[in-house]
Amino acid sequence: ENNKKDKKKKKEKKEKEPTILPHKLFRYATKWDLLAVVVAALGSLGIGILQPLSIIMFGDFLADFGSSMSNPDELLDNSIDIILVFVYIGTAALVGGYITHALWVLSGENQARRIRKLYVHSILRQDMTWFDKAEEGSLTTRLATDVQMIQEGISEKLGSLFQMTSLFVSGFVISFVKGWHIAVVILATVPIMGLLASSVGFYYSKLTENAQNSYAQAGSIAEQVFAGIRTVYAFSLQDRFSRRYDQELDKACATGTKRGVVMGIQLGLFMFVMFATYGLSFWYGGKLVAEGTMTGDKVMIAFFAMLMGTQAFQSVPLNLSALASACGAAYRIFEIIDRVPEIDPDSKDGIQEGTLVGDIEFRGVDFSYPTRPDIPVLKDFSVQIQAGQSIALVGSSGSGKSTTVQLLQRFYDALQGQVLIDGKDIKDYNVQWLRNQIGVVSQEPVLFNMSVRKNLMLGATDDVTEEQLIEACKKANCHSFISQLPNGYDTPVGQQGGMLSGGQKQRIAIARAILKNPSILLLDEATSALDTKSERIVQQALDAASVNRTTLMIAHRLSTIRNADLILVMQQGQVVEQGNHNELLEKNGVYAELVQKQLIALEQEDNKSDDTTLDDDDKIPSRMLERDSIISGDDIDEKEEIIINMTKRLSIASSLDGVGIERRKEIEQELKWKTTKTPFYKVLKEMRPEWPLIGLGIVGGMLAGSSFPVSSLLIGMSVTNMIDPTVENIRPGPMEGANLYAFLFVIVGLVALVGMSLQVSSFEVAGELYTRRLRSRMFQAFMKQEVAFFDVETNNTGALTSMLALDAKNVNEIIAKIVGELTNITSTAITGFVIAFVYNWILTLIVIACVPFLIVGAAYETKVELAFEDDTKKASIQTGEVAGEAIKAIRTVASLTKQEYFEKKYDKAGLRPHKLAHRKAYLGSIGYAINQGVIMYLYAVTFYASIRLLGIGKITFEEMMVTLMSVMITCFGIGRSAALASGIAKAKYSALSAFELLERQPSIDPDLEGIEPNTVQGHVEFQNVNFRYPARPDVPIFRGEFNLEGMAGKTIALVGASGCGKSTTIGLLQRWYDSLSGTVRLDEHNVQTYSLNNLRSHMALVSQEPTLFDMTITDNIRFGISDMINVTQEDIVKACTAANIHRFISSLPDGYDTRVGDKGSQLSGGQKQRIAIARALIRKPKVLLLDEATSALDSESEKLVQAAIDNVIQEGGRTTITIAHRLSTIQNADLICVIDKGKVVEQGSHWELLKLEGLYSTLVREQSLNTN
Structure with missing residues (x-):
């Protein structure tokens, strides 16, 4: 209506x-x-x-x-x-x-x-x-x-x-x-x-x-x-x-x-x-x-x-x-x-002298987003931050944390009260000059369809030397992977950085912020997409970058903010607690509760020890792999074979993807004139x-x-x-x-x-x-x-x-x-x-x-x-x-x-x-x-x-x-x-x-007939998988040694360094891509034998950067299930309650009929993620794919959503494949696989892997929040 x-x-x-x-x-x-x-x-x-x-x-x-x-x-x-x-x-x-x-x-x-x-x-x-x-x-x-x-x-x-x-x-x-x-x-x-x-x-x-x-x-x-x-x-x-x-x-x-x-x-x-x-x-x-x-x-x-x-x-x-x-x-x-x-960035008015000292004050700020004026986001919000301090904001999703970052950049102006920097209202500063003094790394980093170098240079306000560029990338822990790209720093990143993993994009965004050398650094979930090792190194880089500059951090992962000078705990647009990590733990209040929820138990609890002994060895040897590195090196014959195989499968136009651009243009022109x-x-x-x-x-x-x-x-x-x-x-x-x-x-x-x-x-x-x-x-x-x-630059x-x-x-x-x-x-x-x-x-x-x-x-x-x-x-x-x-x-x-x-x-x-x-x-x-x-x-x-x-x-x-x-x-x-x-x-x-x-005949044709079972058990298997992305045929992801088996109804967690191929497994299972050799199976059938829609109908995906469409919340959630199936409002509410988003939706003036805006722009990252989870849950899939599904959630929401996901899993008959950097979310998984250099190098349960004292054990210790 x-x-x-x-x-x-x-x-x-x-x-x-x-x-x-x-x-x-x-x-x-x-x-x-x-x-x-x-x-x-x-x-x-x-x-x-x-x-x-x-x-x-x-x-x-x-x-x-x-x-x-x-x-x-x-x-x-x-x-x-x-x-x-x-x-x-x-x-x-x-x-x-x-x-x-x-x-x-x-x-x-x-x-x-x-x-x-x-x-x-x-x-x-x-x-x-x-x-x-x-x-x-x-x-x-x-x-x-x-x-x-x-x-x-x-x-x-x-x-x-x-x-x-x-x-x-x-x-x-x-x-x-x-x-x-x-x-x-x-x-x-x-x-x-x-x-x-x-x-x-x-x-x-x-x-x-x-x-x-x-x-x-x-x-x-x-x-x-x-x-x-x-x-x-x-x-x-x-x-x-x-x-x-x-x-x-x-x-x-x-x-x-x-x-x-x-x-x-x-x-x-x-x-x-x-x-x-x-x-x-x-x-x-x-x-x-x-x-x-x-x-x-x-x-x-x-x-x-x-x-x-x-x-x-x-x-x-x-x-x-x-x-x-x-x-x-x-x-x-x-x-x-x-x-x-x-708020005019073209205006020459306003102060633009020297550099900012970095004192920040929010004084009695009230704010609502103009598209939703009925919903207050900040209410009488007052905070003082001294120059050079690192401040962390924590709290539930939608509590107004990210809004502070938007107000500091003057994307919006406060409705009441003032935002001051160095004692002056930010409205008194020149808009462009002010934003030049502020570096930002956001939750969903944006890279542009150009080379890595050009993306990095966007952060530079002055001429930057090659040495400074490399130094910034080393600090952000991205120099090594950039060097391995086909053209190094001159490699195009693709549309929306599509050629890189989430973690790689995030690190480039951090390097870009470091290059800017700002007076104020705003980190909105800056390390959410990083694996533990990268996060630790990047966190050190960010800590170093924060020295002598004011840093405002927003984080759900509390391990990243323990060293902050001041932690502000927010609820419903107001600060409810503040102090440093130890002070807040002593208060034993909201923050202490959040920390407790994120602790990973390092020792086996007495009541679990009987259940988790290694007598179950008949299953483990077949899945356990030795932890050694693979021999790297490009065999030219293998590369040629890959290209030949690709050409066989792809149509004329799509087989040009790996060919030189100039030759490609010539071939295209010849094809047209024919x-x-x-x-x-x-x-x-x-x-x-x-x-x-x-x-x-x-x-x-x-x-x-x-x-x-x-x-x-x-x-x-x-x-x-x-x-x-x-x-x-x-x-x-x-x-x-x-x-x-x-x-x-x-x-x-x-x-x-x-x-x-x-x-x-x-x-x-x-x-x-x-x-x-x-x-x-x-x-x-x-x-x-x-x-x-769609990975091709011109498309x-x-x-x-x-x-x-x-x-x-x-x-x-x-x-x-x-x-x-x-x-x-x-x-x-x-x-x-x-x-x-x-x-x-x-x-x-x-x-x-x-x-x-x-x-x-x-x-x-x-x-x-x-x-x-x-x-x-x-x-x-x-x-x-x-x-x-x-x-x-x-x-x-x-x-x-x-x-x-x-x-x-x-x-x-x-x-x-x-x-x-x-x-x-x-x-x-x-x-x-x-x-x-x-x-x-x-x-x-x-x-x-x-x-x-x-x-x-x-x-x-x-x-x-x-x-x-x-x-x-x-x-x-x-x-x-x-x-x-x-x-x-x-x-x-x-x-x-x-x-x-x-x-044009697509290489993966959705119209081809295949088997169409009404249901599947959910048994997943990868055998000797060899894979490279068609747009990057010279960068191997899996070299034919990737093997993984997930039993039906079990939860399989994949961990490993950013870019190691974790998300690629989801792409192969969903048949976004086909492996070059080896097989991917669902139950006893190769995924290529299913009809495409039937294959995907048994799965539901919650990805790292959730995509919502510019329509109502109800419409977005209904998209989770076939429109041939009758979905009641009750079903939608049930899914949203399980995803811990129902209460928030009900608080909106239009409730479930609220439009989410382009790409969900009217919602916070956590709210978008929870709607995406509700969309997946309503599908009632046999295989649930969670690619960093809780990365954007605060600890409280994460705990509730994780519990909801656990409850869904325990309903029976559902296989869950989860990719996570935050190990607290996967410690209850039936099987945890550690991927390194294109193959699984460790696998077992949380406790089995801890006993190995290997790579996983190291990652767990690095993420521990224990202060002792």
Whole structure:
């Protein structure tokens, strides 16, 4: 119900939402751009005037022709000047057309680039309150689509609007001057056309805006899916997200369908009014000539000037709708650009001198998050911290610990009270300067899709030497693993650091913070993702880094904060205890209780000793492995074999993952060019459901297309009737002469009404239906790909979202515009040439000999568009990726004060598409210019030939008129094909790209049939597993010696150093990846023999960084179980109670209907984790996979959740595989496996492994909280 209210409010707001005035589109134009726009506008106006001027020359020629028909030599002398004027007009159109078109494209591109930069700049400077309410997915989608709309509205389409308006106005003026009687008759129909244009234009832009909003929502859904693809696969959510995506597509499709029908009917009515006007004009003109009021040539000039004017007016609505769409898009974009955030990192105001001392004070602070103002997070929170102290905050999840970190960075401002640093309110400091003084390591570290080195350098405020960089990494215990990466510090980390384990990412983030050398260090669960050994070393590094600087630590793992100068225990936004570790233990209060819960017993308790003796040896030897290291070394033959095996399994495209990037690009290009000839045929083949619509559209296109040459026949006859001296000027009978022609014009108008309405409506609707289906299929195809596909650098979230947004839209051009227009143009050409050949084949052949010059222009323009389209598209996608990545990680960007860095990176990425657009402008304008100028040369040749043919008696006046009219209108139609060039190019590459995806066979195919048992026992086994990640084939994870067996119903815990392959076991068991050799079994079956959905249905995953989706808590938890199974609210509450989150959810104003925000941004880490656990528990899995499932929980929550998980396990028949760095969570496991260097080196129960006095025993002692 709340969602409905929100939608209603949004709808009301949307209806009131204004667009901007057209002149404001140019607010970001430089003086050069404005000069270019002015010159281009004048050029477009000039080119528009040239065509009606040519009509005056044509009229003069016809007058001479009529009066001098008996004397061809005199006719040639009289007409030669007129013929030369056509040559001059053609030359002016050629030169002017080139300059004008180039200037429009260049100025539009320059402004669009500036708008993109400003938009990205403005988004990156916004405060977190704004981001909490905005949808990140739609922000990046708008960057791709809305700015493109603005660009279209201020470049060629605006030029076309000027040209057509000029042609329209000049045509009307000439018509009035030469024959106002005819002009008045035609003018009477203009209000009808104007009303049609304006009303439909407004409605059209409104529908366009609604469709864009629905596509933005769909883009947001797609972005969430691609960012959380492992969670989507783990819970088999593909169908559910497909349905949600399809719902948004359905809305857009419904709107687009309406838009197509409206446009078709409008253009049909437009053509009917136009042809009816022709009939009325010639009927009235014939009457005036018969009465002697006007001469035939003046009627002809007045009529043709009006004809050109009305034809120009016909294209005005389309160009106006482009302008209206640009204004609507600009309103949304400029609104964001203009928004000045309350906490503005761009502001130069505030103190920014020297460095901070580091005294911190929270004085009576009250705070609630703006998206949830009813829920207080901090209440009268007061704390004083002295410079150089290390302070630890502990307490239950959601108690407000992380909020203090956000307030200190000024992501938000306190509602009441003050936050002071060095005795000054932090509002008095300059925002960027303040954040530069603060180093942050957060619970879920964000790395960017660039090299390790570049990620580290983001922490550096000054130039840092290689030695300092390595020193920081050594302190953070990450130098050794970085050195082992294929390219060392220059190895890309992948999207969201996906090529690294959680612990490796965390250590790089810590090194980045150390490089910053801040006055205040904020550690929000900084070591939560580290194994014990790394944690101890990193903790020492952090302790060292904390010397002489104020350090605020948030930790659930209390072993990490025992040395803190002051520990603050928080509950419900207030401090309930404070003191150092020993003082708080002596108080025996809340803190002492938390410590007690985290203690690991090192000695066997008396009551357990009988149960845990090693008499159970019949089971242990088969599982116990010796603790020795494996021989490292890369066997080249083995590596080659791996690549060969991979190539066998992967499709062509995916097998390129390990190949050099340059070679990969070449192969991709070769693959594309091999299929270049097929996409249009394929598209039509795929459109079988729309064939009836396409059939109607083709019939409509043929009718509409043929109406022009048929009208040219009627025009030729009408003009002959008025000008040919051999025709008697007598009043015709009811169905003779002008009366007959007027009636036939009305019939042609009716045919055109039906034809054009059918053509445009049918193709637009067919295009919308197919586009909706193509988008849906592409989205589903993405969700069928193996996880390795998403590991490839080029297949990141931003690129895939852009591909969905743009490719389907461009393919729509094939159907909606190109096929329809080509049908229309073909029909015009065939009908026109047939009429022309019948009347005078000699003149027709002469004209046809000139037509190739027209086609050359169109062909050249197409070739230029094709040559640039693929490169431009790729470059634009890469540019979008940069922006999308920075927007998604805005908190990290703001914390590092690297907004300017990412703006420059975006600007640099945008340089290539910008240069390509410039080159395209210079080269593509040649084709446009040819199309403008050559037609005038064609007229000159035709007139000269007509005079010569008259001289040898091979032509009559009527034959010349009909042939000329037919060929002129046919050539005008062929010239129109040039406008399709860019659409054809875009559509071709988008179709290639889409089909490449749709035809790609994933190496792990979810559609392949396999065994589908209703239930499994849960026996898990890994045998001689050899594995490397496909995106990193040169880094071995398991070398064929990984063996592990977990009995059904038991709890198996995996421990080991970060990056040793613990989480890889989950990936292999879930079949995100397949092993290169060896087998992974569930029960007695190889996991590869199961159907994929069935395999995953027996498992539930809780990962280290839980992915929640931007919907309600209920929806997120329901995602844990198949939607075929009925889930009651009681079931959801039960799962949440078990996960210790029910009480918190109940305290929210909207309870279970509360939206969690993008990636769960409205919740703390612990709250997200507990909802993820509830989602797993509701699944009632036979195999429960816990990858650091309790890493984000405070001790109290962890204990309760652990107890809940233990209770679930004890229900019976459930195997649990748990990965943990915090050993207190796994001491009750049936089997603990210690993994080192790609194999299990120790295994047994907690007590068995302690007796071994080996690696596990060492880890346990390092984590002990005993103070004795």
